[in-house]
Amino acid sequence: MIVNHAPKTEEVFDKAYVDIATCRSVQVWPVPEDLENWYEIDFDPTFKYMGKIYDPNTDTWGAVVPTIEAHNAKMVKARQKGYVLTDKLFMEWQFDQTDEAKDNWLEAVARVKTDFPFK
Incomplete structure (x- = not known):
């Protein structure tokens, strides 16, 4: 061997x-x-x-300098994750039909858009 x-x-x-x-x-x-x-x-x-x-x-x-398209694609993915959290608030508004529930949902949506802006 x-x-x-x-x-x-x-x-x-x-x-x-x-x-x-x-x-x-x-x-x-x-x-x-x-x-x-x-x-x-x-x-x-x-x-x-x-x-x-x-x-x-x-x-x-x-x-590498990110292109506008690459930045926006990244923001779309981040917004999709953020909107998952707003879905609960949307469903609460649909169930409650109160102005407070609607405002909570709209504020959460606006926050996602502010946190993940498009160029």
């Missing part, structure tokens, strides 16, 4: 690939087959690539 006692070596990556279309998607392995659609850069395993955008003209990384 042969036993291999060779030490395990950690795989080291020297290059990473950044998607030309978005300048955000970073791939280390496997090497993309369509290299014409990727920038090849030196890979730094200590760098936090998440949430960054690559500028090929300066070979630097910067923070």
Whole structure:
């Protein structure tokens, strides 16, 4: 019986690939087959690539500035969660039919809209 006692070596990556279309998607392995659609850069395993955008003209990384559409999409999801809480107040108003119950519900809806504004 042969036993291999060779030490395990950690795989080291020297290059990473950044998607030309978005300048955000970073791939280390496997090497993309369509290299014409990727920038090849030196890979730094200590760098936090998440949430960054690559500028090929300066070979630097910067923070991603959210687009209005991305911000609004995030606000829609937050509002949906917030409106779950207002549903109870709406049902109370439907049951009670009082001005106080209606005001409580409308104030809660207005608070959700204020807390999660669209641009």
